[in-house]
Amino acid sequence: MKAMIIEKYGKIPLKLADMPVPTIGENDVLAEIVAASINPVDFKIRDGKVRMLKKFNMPLILGNDFSGVVKQVGKGVTKFKAGDQIYGRATKDRIGTFAEYIAIDENAIAMKPKNLSFEEAASIPLVGLTSYQAFHDVLKLSAGQKVLIHAGAGGIGTFAIQLAKTMGVYVATTASKAGYELVKSLGADQIIDYKNEPFEKILHTA
Numbered sequence: 001m002k003a004m005i006i007e008k009y010g011k012i013p014l015k016l017a018d019m020p021v022p023t024i025g026e027n028d029v030l031a032e033i034v035a036a037s038i039n040p041v042d043f044k045i046r047d048g049k050v051r052m053l054k055k056f057n058m059p060l061i062l063g064n065d066f067s068g069v070v071k072q073v074g075k076g077v078t079k080f081k082a083g084d085q086i087y088g089r090a091t092k093d094r095i096g097t098f099a100e101y102i103a104i105d106e107n108a109i110a111m112k113p114k115n116l117s118f119e120e121a122a123s124i125p126l127v128g129l130t131s132y133q134a135f136h137d138v139l140k141l142s143a144g145q146k147v148l149i150h151a152g153a154g155g156i157g158t159f160a161i162q163l164a165k166t167m168g169v170y171v172a173t174t175a176s177k178a179g180y181e182l183v184k185s186l187g188a189d190q191i192i193d194y195k196n197e198p199f200e201k202i203l204h205t206a
């Protein structure tokens, strides 16, 4: 299969290469990838900045989230069958969504919402999980509380603002002038231009 790989760490372009189609384990599905999104962590892995936390073998196929279609299922798979349209986030030890196929545990995928295109669905897993884990699992936010979301116009910020508003939370966010209209349209209650205003003073006196 075709895949975008690195052979060593560094700020260098990814290389288009022929790689073997991955073999599936008992609880894996083999997914044909339709769309994948690019996140800052992909650059950080390529640059070698994640080396202290996680060692990868080379050549390494980059990419963490994707949408696609199930082609084959392992013997232990119970929730998916060939032909299912799915999206998901590769586990940290088996990344590699910038490719034609990925073998992925069935617990790392879900059915693609029918009202989303493959491209839209592929943009969600990493930012969605990060935002959900932060608000739900760690902060245990509830309606009526307030949250500060830095970088509201970024990949994480745009998802996090919408999730927080869905949870009934008041959202203050930082954004430059260029991102103002975007974060406002997503429902931010208070927008702080981080280039010109000290967010910590504004929020502490609010």
Ligand SMILES: NC(=O)c1ccc[n+]([C@@H]2O[C@H](COP(=O)([O-])OP(=O)(O)OC[C@H]3O[C@@H](n4cnc5c(N)ncnc54)[C@H](OP(=O)(O)O)[C@@H]3O)[C@@H](O)[C@H]2O)c1
Pocket: 039, 040, 041, 126, 127, 128, 130, 150, 151, 152, 153, 154, 155, 156, 157, 174, 175, 176, 177, 178, 179, 194
């Ligand atoms: N993407 C993910 O799934 C994910 C998951 C876990 C962790 N993270 C981490 O979260 C961070 C943001 O990721 P991202 O995907 O949202 O990146 P991104 O899409 O590249 O967005 C970066 C945003 O940062 C804003 N920004 C830059 N300097 C700022 C400052 N001093 N104060 C406030 N905002 C500032 C910019 O806002 P303006 O355009 O308004 O200037 C830009 O919109 C990265 O460090 C990333 O590694 C990301």
